Each structure stands twice: as C-alpha cells, then as structure tokens.
Amino acid sequence: MTVLFEALSLVFTLQVMGTILTASILGIIIGAIPGLTAVMGVALLVPITFFMDPVPAIAAIAALAATAIFAGDIPGALMRIPGTPASAAYVDDAHAMVKQGRPERALGLSMMAACFGGVMGVLLLMVAAPMLARFATNFSSVEYFWLALLGLSCAAIVSQGSAVKGVFSLLFGLWVASIGIDEVAGQPRFTFGSIELMGGVSFIPAMIGMFAVTEILRNATKPRAVPETPRFGPVFKGLGQNMAKRWRNLLRGGAIGSLVGALPGAGADIAAWVSYAVAKRNSATPEAFGKGHDEGIVEAGASNNAALSAAWVPTLVFGIPGDSITAIVIGVLYLKGLEPGPIIFIKTPELVYAIFIAFLIANLLLIPLGWAVIRTSRHLLRIPASYFQPIILASCIIGSFAINNTVFGVGIMLVFGLVGWLFEENGIPVAPAILGIVLGNMLEFNFVTSMLKSQGDILIFVQRPVAVGLCLAVMALWLYPAFKWWRGRRLA
Amino acid sequence: MKLNDRLIGILAILGGIAIISGTFGFREIPGQQFGSAFFPRIIGVVAMLAGLVQIFTANGGPAVTIPAELRGRGVFVAAAVLIGIVLWILLAPLLGFLLITPLLIFTLAMIMGGRALPALAVSIGVTVLFYLIFSSLLRVPLPRGMIEGWLL
Numbered sequence: 001m002t003v004l005f006e007a008l009s010l011v012f013t014l015q016v017m018g019t020i021l022t023a024s025i026l027g028i029i030i031g032a033i034p035g036l037t038a039v040m041g042v043a044l045l046v047p048i049t050f051f052m053d054p055v056p057a058i059a060a061i062a063a064l065a066a067t068a069i070f071a072g073d074i075p076g077a078l079m080r081i082p083g084t085p086a087s088a089a090y091v092d093d094a095h096a097m098v099k100q101g102r103p104e105r106a107l108g109l110s111m112m113a114a115c116f117g118g119v120m121g122v123l124l125l126m127v128a129a130p131m132l133a134r135f136a137t138n139f140s141s142v143e144y145f146w147l148a149l150l151g152l153s154c155a156a157i158v159s160q161g162s163a164v165k166g167v168f169s170l171l172f173g174l175w176v177a178s179i180g181i182d183e184v185a186g187q188p189r190f191t192f193g194s195i196e197l198m199g200g201v202s203f204i205p206a207m208i209g210m211f212a213v214t215e216i217l218r219n220a221t222k223p224r225a226v227p228e229t230p231r232f233g234p235v236f237k238g239l240g241q242n243m244a245k246r247w248r249n250l251l252r253g254g255a256i257g258s259l260v261g262a263l264p265g266a267g268a269d270i271a272a273w274v275s276y277a278v279a280k281r282n283s284a285t286p287e288a289f290g291k292g293h294d295e296g297i298v299e300a301g302a303s304n305n306a307a308l309s310a311a312w313v314p315t316l317v318f319g320i321p322g323d324s325i326t327a328i329v330i331g332v333l334y335l336k337g338l339e340p341g342p343i344i345f346i347k348t349p350e351l352v353y354a355i356f357i358a359f360l361i362a363n364l365l366l367i368p369l370g371w372a373v374i375r376t377s378r379h380l381l382r383i384p385a386s387y388f389q390p391i392i393l394a395s396c397i398i399g400s401f402a403i404n405n406t407v408f409g410v411g412i413m414l415v416f417g418l419v420g421w422l423f424e425e426n427g428i429p430v431a432p433a434i435l436g437i438v439l440g441n442m443l444e445f446n447f448v449t450s451m452l453k454s455q456g457d458i459l460i461f462v463q464r465p466v467a468v469g470l471c472l473a474v475m476a477l478w479l480y481p482a483f484k485w486w487r488g489r490r491l492a
Numbered sequence: 493m494k495l496n497d498r499l500i501g502i503l504a505i506l507g508g509i510a511i512i513s514g515t516f517g518f519r520e521i522p523g524q525q526f527g528s529a530f531f532p533r534i535i536g537v538v539a540m541l542a543g544l545v546q547i548f549t550a551n552g553g554p555a556v557t558i559p560a561e562l563r564g565r566g567v568f569v570a571a572a573v574l575i576g577i578v579l580w581i582l583l584a585p586l587l588g589f590l591l592i593t594p595l596l597i598f599t600l601a602m603i604m605g606g607r608a609l610p611a612l613a614v615s616i617g618v619t620v621l622f623y624l625i626f627s628s629l630l631r632v633p634l635p636r637g638m639i640e641g642w643l644l
Contacts, residue, residue: 051630164549167542168504171535175511178532187518187528190511213577220573220604221566386604387614390597393573397580397593398622402632407581414577425494425559444531451526485549 007353010055011361019056020063020358024365027064028373031071032380033388035219037084038068039324043211044392046204046332047399054336054351058329059358062312065325066362069268069308070114070370073301074377077106078230086268086304089276089296096292104233104374105242109294110301111235111370112243113250117302118363120254121261121309126356128262132317133345141453142461144318145446146470148439151264151320153477155432158266163481165428172419173436174443176201183441184448196408203331203437205400205409206416210430211324212396213417216389218424235374246298249279253302261307264314267323267431268304275303309359316340316352319442324431327438494557497550504543512536572603588637589627594619 010016023045030041041064049057072084077094087094090110097106139147152174156166179190180200191197243250253275260271279299280289289296311322312329319340321327333340338351345352373380400413420430454460462468495503515529515536576596584592597615602608626632 048625048630164542164546165500167538168500168546171504171507171539171542174535175532178535182528185519185521185524185528189518189528189532190514213573216573217570220569384606386601386606387610389604390600391614391618393576393600394593394597394618394622397577397596398626398632398634401584401634402626402630405633407584407635410577410581414574414581417577418574422493426500428500447531448526452524456525 003349004353006350007357010350010354011059011357016056016059016358017361019052019060020361021365023060023063024067024362024369027067028071028369029380030064031068031084032074032373032377033383034075034079034081034381035215035385036388036392037211037215038065038072038086039084039328040212040215040392041065041068042325042328043204043208044395044399046207046328047402049332050204050335050403054333054338055354055358057332057336058355059362061325061329061332062355062359063362063365065308066114066118066305066359067366067369069304070111070301070366071373073110073114074107074373075381077103077110078377078381084268086272086308088269089272089300089304092290093293093296096290097294097297098230100292101230102233103230104235104237105239105294106297107370107374107377108235108239109242109246109297111366111374112239113253113298113301114305114370115363115366116243116250117254117257118305118309118366119360120251120302121258121306122356122359122363124258124262124306124310125312125359126353129313129317129352129356130345130349132313133342136317136342137346139318139342139466140464141446141449142464142467143470145443145450145461146467146474147264147314147318147320148443148446150470150474150477151314152432152435152439152443153474154264154266155435157477157481158270161427161429165426166432169423169428169430170432170436173433173438174440176206176433176437177440178444183445196406201437202403202409202412204335204403205412206437207328207331207434208396208400209413209416209418210420210434212392213413214420214424214430216393216396217417217421219385219389232374232378235371242294243298246295249295249299250302252278252282253299254306257303257306258310260303261310261322262313264318264320264322266307267311267325268307271307272300272304276300305363309363312355312359316344316355317342321435321438324434327431327434330438494559496553496555496557498547498552499555501543501546501550504546505540508536508539508543510536511539569604572600576600584635584637586637587635588640589634590619590623590639590643591637592635593622 027041030036031038042061045064049060069084069086072087076082076087076091077098080091080095082088082091094106152170156170157163179197181188181198188198256275257271260266260274276296279295280286283295311326314320314322315326315329321330330340338344397410400409403409423430450460462471511532515532518529520527580592580596594615598611601611627634
C-alpha cells in the first residue's frame with residue numbers, strides 16, 4: 001500500500017500531470033493529421049524525454065501513444081486513410097458511417113471503445129505484470145535468450161506480408177546492433193574506421209530515421225488533396241445506449257487486445273485485425289461488416305488500445321518489447337539507467353506503479369480530449385502538408401542532433417530514413433529491424449553467457465522446464481510459415 | 493523504388509557474405525569458443541539461407557520498378573528533403589542553427605507548394621520555438637553561427 005501512495009505522489013505533481021496533458025494533446029493532434037502515426041509521434045518525443053526524469057518521460061510516451069492511436073481513427077473515418085496502421089481494420093465501417101451522415105457516431109463509438117479498451121489493458125498490466133515479474137526472478141540467461149528470440153521471431157513472422165521479408169528486416173536490425181565495440185571481448189565490429197561508431201549506432205537517431213523520415217519521404221511522394229469534411233452532430237447524443245448495446249464486443253475486444261498485446265512482438269495493429277475478424281464471426285449480421293456497421297468499430301477499437309497498454313507487460317517484465325512503441329520505450333529505459341526486467345519491480349516498484357497510473361490517466365483523458373479533437377478535426381485535416389512536413393523534418397533533425405550533440409546523429413537519421421523508405425517500398429516491414437536493434441545485444445549476451453556457463457554444451461538451452469516451453473514456442477513459430485506454404489501447395 | 497523479389501534475395505545473400513567476410517579481421521580470445529565473430533557469422537549465414545528461400549519462392553518481374561508517384565513531382569520533393577538534410581549536416585556548424593533551420597523549413601515549404609508569407613512566418617516561429625525548448629530549456633549546445641554571435 002505504501003508503494004501505491006509513493007507512486008501516487010510521484011504522478012500527482014504539477015510537472016508530471018502537465019507533461020501527461022501536453023503529451024496527450026500532442027498525441028491527439030499527431031494522430032488526427034493523416035500521414036502522422038503514433039510511432040512517429042513517439043519517435044519525435046523521445047529526444048525531449050531524454051532530458052526528463054524517468055516517470056514524466058515514460059508517462060509522456062504512454063500518454064502520447066494512447067491518444068494518437070485513437071486519433072488515428074479520425075482521418076480513417078473522414079478520409080478512409082487510417083491515421084495509424086492500427087485503425088486500418090475497421091476503416092471501411094467508419095468511413096461508410098461518415099458517408100451515411102453520422103460522423104459523430106463513428107468517432108464517438110471509437111473514442112469510447114478506445115478508452116474502455118485502454119483501461120482494460122492497463123488493468124491487465126497492473127495485475128499480470130507484478131505476478132509475472134515474481135515468476136521471472138527465477139529466470140536465467142537461458143530463459144532470457146529464448147524470450148528475446150521469441151519476441152524477435154514473433155515480430156518477423158507474424159508481421160503482415162511475407163515472413164522471409166520480415167526475417168530480412170530482423171537480420172538487418174541484429175547486424176546494426178552488433179556495430180560498435182563488442183561488450184564481451186572489447187573488439188570493434190563493423191565500425192568502418194569511424195570513432196563515432198565505436199559506441200554503436202545511436203538508437204534514437206536510427207529510430208527517428210526509420211519511423212519519421214521514412215514517413216516524410218512517403219508523404220512527399222504521395223501528395224493528398226485537402227478533404228471535404230462533413231458536419232458533426234452532438235458527439236455524446238445516444239452514445240451511452242449504443243455502447244451498452246455492444247457491451248459484449250467491448251469486453252471481448254478488450255480481452256483479445258490485451259492478450260495479443262501481451263505477446264512479445266505482436267502489437268496493436270495485429271490485435272485490431274484479429275478482433276475485427278472475431279467480431280465478424282460472432283455477429284448475427286456478418287454481412288453488414290464493412291458497410292458502416294458498429295460492432296467491428298467497437299470491438300477492434302477497444303482491442304487496439306488494450307493491446308497498446310498490454311504490450312508493456314513483456315516490456316517491463318522481461319525487457320522484450322511487444323511492439324515498435326515499446327521497443328522505443330526499452331531504448332529510453334536503458335538511457336535512463338533503468339534496465340527493464342523483474343528487478344525494477346523489486347528495486348523500484350513505486351516507479352512501475354507510477355507508470356501504470358500515468359497510463360490510466362492518459363486513457364481517461366481520451367474522453368475530454370477525444371471530444372475536443374472530434375469537434376476541431378475539420379480544421380486539423382485542412383492544415384496543408386506543405387507547412388507541417390518541413391516542421392516535422394526540422395524536429396527530426398534537432399532530435400537526432402540533441403542526443404549526442406553531434407551532426408553525426410543527423411547523418412545516422414538520414415541513412416536509416418533511406419533504408420526504412422526502401423524497406424517500405426519493397427514490402428519489408430520496419431518493426432522487426434527496430435526490435436532487432438533493441439534486442440540484438442541482449443540475445444547475443446545471453447547466448448554467450450549461457451554457453452560459457454555450460455562450457456560449450458548446447459543442451460543447456462533445453463535443460464529447464466520454462467526454457468523447453470519457450471523453445472517449443474519459438475520452433476512452432478518458425479515452422480508455421482513452412483507448414484502454410486506446404487499446405488498451400490498441396491491444396492493447389 | 494521497387495526491386496524484384498529475386499533481386500532482394502540476391503542482395504540478402506551478398507549482404508550475408510559481406511557480414512561474414514567482415515568478421516575475419518576480428519581478434520579471437522584464446523580458449524574462448526564464442527568470440528566477437530560468432531554472432532555476426534550466424535546473422536550472415538541466416539541471411540544467405542533466407543536469401544535462397546526468397547529466390548526460390550519469389551515471382552519474376554522487372555528488376556527495378558519506379559512507381560508512378562516517383563516519376564513526376566514526387567521525386568523532386570523527396571530529393572529536396574534528402575538534400576535538405578545533407579545541407580543541414582554540412583552547413584549547420586558554419587551558419588549556425590538560427591540561420592540554417594528557418595532556411596530549410598522555408599525552402600521545403602515553398603517546394604511543397606506553400607505560399608511565401610505563411611512559410612516565412614512558420615519557419616521563423618518554429619525555429620524560435622525549437623531554440624527556446626532545446627537551447628534555453630534543455631541546454632542542448634545547438635550549432636552556433638553568425639546570428640547566435642550577434643544575439644548572445
């Protein structure tokens with residue numbers, strides 16, 4: 001109980017509450033502007049959090065992500081362009097509802113669903129994370145090796161599109177992680193003679209390049225017309241009844257989203273697609289889906305925000321990110337000298353609870369801020385890209401510069417921006433690369449440590465029960481695409 | 493710019509070979525089986541294997557496809573963004589943050605189809621805001637140049 005009070009006193013200060021509010025407003029604006037995603041918003045926020053204390057820093061990221069994922073529904077509904085990939089699953093339904101002259105209904109439903117799902121995800125986080133952490137204190141380097149491999153495999157194989165391309169992306173990330181002086185032997189690797197690369201590739205400029213510069217390039221090559229925006233009715237009128245009617249979808253969406261999000265390597269976009277499919281299968285009117293039906297919006301809308309919160313479970317407990325945003329969070333935690341893992345639950349539990357409370361506040365802020373952004377979205381959508389794209393580029397440059405105070409960081413940003421853009425053009429997912437960069441050292445370190453402990457006996461990796469379970473999960477993941485390919489050929 | 497899927501496979505194999513050949517110069521620690529080269533070599537081998545799978549499962553098609561949006565104005569704008577970043581890297585230490593940043597924002601806004609007066613206002617306003625946040629508040633030593641010399 002004292003821990004909870006300590007956590008409350010950490011959060012309810014003017015500085016932290018102000019940070020949460022500012023980050024939430026930023027998130028909701030970024031999400032509402034088409035072409036700016038939640039991950040991009042987080043990537044641009046990180047250089048500023050770099051200078052903050054741990055609690056406001058993490059709280060800011062959590063708040064920005066939660067509001068941006070909801071606000072991504074706004075361009076999705078009004079223009080049929082999902083603001084973030086997590087909104088893509090139900091964009092047809094929301095847009096059809098807008099075309100039928102009920103934009104306030106589509107956005108009101110997705111706002112309430114987002115808040116509800118987010119709160120469910122946070123509750124799961126609050127209950128499951130400390131329990132798992134207690135369990136995880138018994139883990140050795142072997143379990144951590146398998147966990148890192150499981151997270152990376154999930155990211156590469158479960159990602160949309162070709163699994164082989166996911167693997168390419170992952171390998172690129174792992175290779176980037178190996179650049180710099182090897183921790184174990186002190187040997188410089190792939191530094192190309194550069195002193196700046198001795199310490200490794202700076203994570204924040206790399207991530208800004210891959211998520212933000214890539215998007216600027218994509219937006220630059222695909223200009224958009226300013227949309228016609230519809231007139232809105234009162235957002236809250238009849239909303240309560242509509243939500244009450246769909247309580248089953250809400251609960252199921254929140255539950256499935258929480259579970260998918262808690263898997264290492266699977267995030268909000270996958271959760272939304274899974275929930276949309278589940279809603280359709282269990283609906284009395286599956287034929288109405290995609291034509292302006294509310295069940296999919298409610299269920300998948302709850303699911304993606306639930307996944308966003310639940311993705312923090314593997315992040316905080318094992319140090320294995322659940323999606324791109326939490327991969328960035330891990331980078332930030334390391335920069336703050338906080339190594340994610342069960343130890344932070346024991347050493348600094350008040351910090352963990354403070355993060356949970358910040359998350360809860362951000363999700364509750366969704367309703368007032370969501371209402372405000374729905375009312376002002378007409379104007380937000382009309383901001384010409386010709387002004388905000390250069391501003392975003394400038395903030396990318398300053399953010400990359402500010403981490404190490406050198407222009408070398410800006411160079412890293414440029415290189416990774418080009419790589420990310422080439423990846424996207426060729427259907428290679430970017431998220432596995434980021435997870436590879438974050439987890440590469442952990443994977444290598446735990447592998448080498450385990451092998452040194454066992455004096456080269458590879459059997460050490462399957463000698464403990466949890467390790468065997470994780471090993472089977474990793475193997476099942478890798479065999480699944482091969483099985484799918486084989487079955488596809490047999491049916492053909 | 494879309495590459496042929498088989499070409500991507502070939503590039504992955506070449507990348508794998510490059511990574512492995514890059515590890516041959518690494519110093520080995522006597523008596524230690526798993527040195528600095530071990531992990532990169534695994535990455536290299538997996539890259540080559542995945543490249544082979546890609547080559548055998550991929551569909552054919554032209555080696556390089558330039559999509560429609562990269563043929564017209566799009567390529568010009570994208571190039572301007574990239575050149576803008578390079579120029580910032582080269583010129584920021586000479587001209588200073590307060591001169592190069594508004595120049596970059598203004599030029600890109602004009603290239604992307606903005607109007608002169610709003611672009612000018614946005615570029616100056618945003619630069620001052622960033623300067624206040626990063627230099628005054630967060631104490632980041634932003635590159636100094638002429639204007640900083642006069643002001644401070």
